[in-house]
Amino acid sequence: MEDTASQPSTRLQQLGRTLQSSWRSVVVGLPFFWLLLFFLIPFAIVLKISFAESLIASPPFSTLLQWGEDGALNLRILFDNFKFLAEDELYLNTYLNSLKVALISTIWCLLIGYPIAYAIVRSDPATKNVLLMLIILPFWTSFLLRVYAWMGLLADQGTINSFLIWLGIIDEPIRLLYSQFAVYIGIVYSYLPFMILPLYANMEKLDMSLHEAASDLGAKPITTFLTVTLPLTLPGIVAGSLLVFIPATGEYVIPDLLGGGNVLMIGNVLFNEFNSNHDWPVASAVAIVLLIVLVAPMMLYQRMQSRESAAH
Amino acid sequence: MSQAAETVDRPWLDADAQPFIKIRGMTKRFGDFTAVDNVDLDIYKGELFSLLGGSGCGKSTLLRMMAGFESPTAGTVHIDGTLMNEIPAYERPVNMMFQSYALFPHMTVAKNVAYGLVRDGLGKSEVTKRVDEMLDMVELGDFSKRKPHQLSGGQQQRVALARALVKRPKVLLLDEPLGALDKRLREQTQFELMNLQEELGVTFVVVTHDQEEAMTLSTRIAVMDQGKFMQIGTPTEIYETPDSRHVASFIGSTNIFQGFVVENKPDHVLVQSRRDDSLFYIDHGLDVQENAKVWVAIRPEKIRLSKTPPKKAGPNQLSGIVQDIGYLGRMSTYKVKLTNDKIVEITHPNQVRPKSGEHLADWEEKVYLSWEPTSAVVLTK
Numbered sequence: 001m002e003d004t005a006s007q008p009s010t011r012l013q014q015l016g017r018t019l020q021s022s023w024r025s026v027v028v029g030l031p032f033f034w035l036l037l038f039f040l041i042p043f044a045i046v047l048k049i050s051f052a053e054s055l056i057a058s059p060p061f062s063t064l065l066q067w068g069e070d071g072a073l074n075l076r077i078l079f080d081n082f083k084f085l086a087e088d089e090l091y092l093n094t095y096l097n098s099l100k101v102a103l104i105s106t107i108w109c110l111l112i113g114y115p116i117a118y119a120i121v122r123s124d125p126a127t128k129n130v131l132l133m134l135i136i137l138p139f140w141t142s143f144l145l146r147v148y149a150w151m152g153l154l155a156d157q158g159t160i161n162s163f164l165i166w167l168g169i170i171d172e173p174i175r176l177l178y179s180q181f182a183v184y185i186g187i188v189y190s191y192l193p194f195m196i197l198p199l200y201a202n203m204e205k206l207d208m209s210l211h212e213a214a215s216d217l218g219a220k221p222i223t224t225f226l227t228v229t230l231p232l233t234l235p236g237i238v239a240g241s242l243l244v245f246i247p248a249t250g251e252y253v254i255p256d257l258l259g260g261g262n263v264l265m266i267g268n269v270l271f272n273e274f275n276s277n278h279d280w281p282v283a284s285a286v287a288i289v290l291l292i293v294l295v296a297p298m299m300l301y302q303r304m305q306s307r308e309s310a311a312h
Numbered sequence: 313m314s315q316a317a318e319t320v321d322r323p324w325l326d327a328d329a330q331p332f333i334k335i336r337g338m339t340k341r342f343g344d345f346t347a348v349d350n351v352d353l354d355i356y357k358g359e360l361f362s363l364l365g366g367s368g369c370g371k372s373t374l375l376r377m378m379a380g381f382e383s384p385t386a387g388t389v390h391i392d393g394t395l396m397n398e399i400p401a402y403e404r405p406v407n408m409m410f411q412s413y414a415l416f417p418h419m420t421v422a423k424n425v426a427y428g429l430v431r432d433g434l435g436k437s438e439v440t441k442r443v444d445e446m447l448d449m450v451e452l453g454d455f456s457k458r459k460p461h462q463l464s465g466g467q468q469q470r471v472a473l474a475r476a477l478v479k480r481p482k483v484l485l486l487d488e489p490l491g492a493l494d495k496r497l498r499e500q501t502q503f504e505l506m507n508l509q510e511e512l513g514v515t516f517v518v519v520t521h522d523q524e525e526a527m528t529l530s531t532r533i534a535v536m537d538q539g540k541f542m543q544i545g546t547p548t549e550i551y552e553t554p555d556s557r558h559v560a561s562f563i564g565s566t567n568i569f570q571g572f573v574v575e576n577k578p579d580h581v582l583v584q585s586r587r588d589d590s591l592f593y594i595d596h597g598l599d600v601q602e603n604a605k606v607w608v609a610i611r612p613e614k615i616r617l618s619k620t621p622p623k624k625a626g627p628n629q630l631s632g633i634v635q636d637i638g639y640l641g642r643m644s645t646y647k648v649k650l651t652n653d654k655i656v657e658i659t660h661p662n663q664v665r666p667k668s669g670e671h672l673a674d675w676e677e678k679v680y681l682s683w684e685p686t687s688a689v690v691l692t693k
Binding site: 214218 | 410414
């Protein structure tokens with residue numbers, strides 16, 4: 001047996017190591033705890049409510065676990081809410097419409113964002129910083145404020161209509177606000193930076209000599225783009241598209257303010273169920289289904305990616 | 313050897329030979345910076361021509377203008393008689409091997425090599441046949457299904473070479489082809505490149521900063537500096553008869569003495585050192601006035617080093633104290649400090665194994681230097 005008292009340095013080292021490893025678990029654990037508290041537990045609550053029944057009470061839903069009169073614990077899980085969602089065409093259509101709006105907006109963001117990201121990557125370093133700054137700059141004003149600004153631009157008496165009338169192109173205002181078009185404008189405008197930034201990060205790593213190599217081997221510019229640039233920027237395209245598509249699907253503010261109730265998206269339905277109908281269980285079921293619709297393709301994509309990186 | 317036979321191997325000596333690549337008045341400016349400054353160049357079919365110079369000398373820009381990646385500010389390039397200026401890179405009959413290799417990371421080796429052939433619209437079986445042939449040639453037949461990042465640097469280099477050669481270009485442009493390889497692999501690959509070039513008969517234009525590489529590979533070398541050619545010639549010409557101090561000191565190492573012409577005859581020149589009275593006798597005539605300021609360049613390996621004084625005094629003799637000895641294995645270098653404080657470098661092959669620590673001369677020892685009249689060169693610029 002060793003005399004531990006004669007080796008204070010070893011004990012100090014041991015203490016240091018213990019502290020270090022516990023510090024490490026704090027650093028890792030803290031965000032996990034945060035997510036547990038403010039994401040996983042709320043999610044569990046929403047999930048629980050989605051299996052309950054609407055009541056005129058406070059809280060306005062039935063409890064799942066109940067002590068029966070015979071002293072046994074009763075578990076009551078109702079799938080009625082999900083059944084209701086499946087049966088009422090309104091919900092299915094709203095889901096489909098949300099996905100459609102999100103998909104088309106994502107495609108527009110990609111079509112607009114891709115050339116912008118490419119142009120930023122190819123510009124000289126000083127200009128590059130200015131351009132990147134300009135992309136990020138809108139985040140410095142409130143999102144809501146920017147949507148309101150679009151209302152001002154698109155309104156019947158708004159800037160765009162007034163300008164077109166002044167030019168003499170139109171005689172009376174055309175309907176811009178409170179339309180599907182306005183919702184697309186709002187979503188594409190708001191989410192464009194989320195497309196550009198991951199694309200930029202991806203393209204920044206692209207070796208420009210690959211383009212020259214393709215050209216040197218006889219590829220016309222369009223062929224170079226399709227065979228070299230596009231496949232190599234695919235990770236950026238996927239990342240940017242997910243960052244636009246996912247929040248756009250659940251978007252509430254833009255269809256509400258710019259769509260004015262004419263464009264029904266799942267966020268608005270959720271809001272109505274919750275606030276107007278006070279049907280918390282159905283609202284929760286709507287949220288759960290939305291989550292599944294969005295998470296499933298993402299997990300699929302991640303599985304695909306990890307398989308691809310495992311193949312490398 | 314007859315005159316005719318000589319010009320087959322050295323077409324640049326034949327006044328009637330048509331250059332394969334003809335560059336006239338080529339200039340490239342980037343803003344205020346002139347990368348290539350009004351150069352003319354003829355490269356003949358089947359040559360392995362090197363553009364040699366330090367970084368920023370314009371060699372890469374010149375190569376990129378031949379490939380079509382940069383458009384010249386002024387001047388013309390003809391390849392095989394066709395004016396190339398307006399022809400885009402993807403239609404030029406040249407292929408390039410990039411310094412970074414620029415292999416497509418998302419394609420297999422076989423797909424990389426096939427890329428150019430597919431662009432030409434060749435049939436599938438023809439493409440497969442030629443890709444296989446080419447990969448066998450660079451000994452990468454077993455690696456065709458790999459991705460570039462699964463290969464070593466040397467293998468990547470060979471894929472890049474195969475990809476550039478598979479289209480059978482009229483001219484192959486190589487940008488620092490061996491720069492990314494380690495020394496042993498580089499030496500081995502140099503010879504492979506030369507054999508391949510000889511076998512295929514393709515004209516190679518190589519850009520390099522490595523003078524040894526240029527010397528080994530090339531039929532001719534153009535030494536470039538600040539966008540201009542300093543000298544164009546065979547490796548031997550460039551090394552043995554440089555025509556400027558810049559070329560003399562850029563290619564290998566050299567000792568340069570400043571002096572003035574005291575005697576100028578058709579068959580020899582006598583130059584006196586500016587620092588002291590030492591005389592240099594060189595066995596070639598020179599087109600300069602007497603008393604003109606000139607420089608005499610002598611290669612370190614062409615100087616004899618002796619501990620005993622020469623039998624009779626004369627030109628081409630110096631003496632000094634050994635200041636430093638560097639043992640390099642196959643040879644040793646001696647730095648000798650002359651009486652006028654100038655340091656002269658001499659290299660001597662280690663023909664016999666020196667006994668422990670024994671050298672031709674020792675530190676602080678007085679030594680005598682001498683050389684043949686054929687050994688030195690007079691430079692006027």
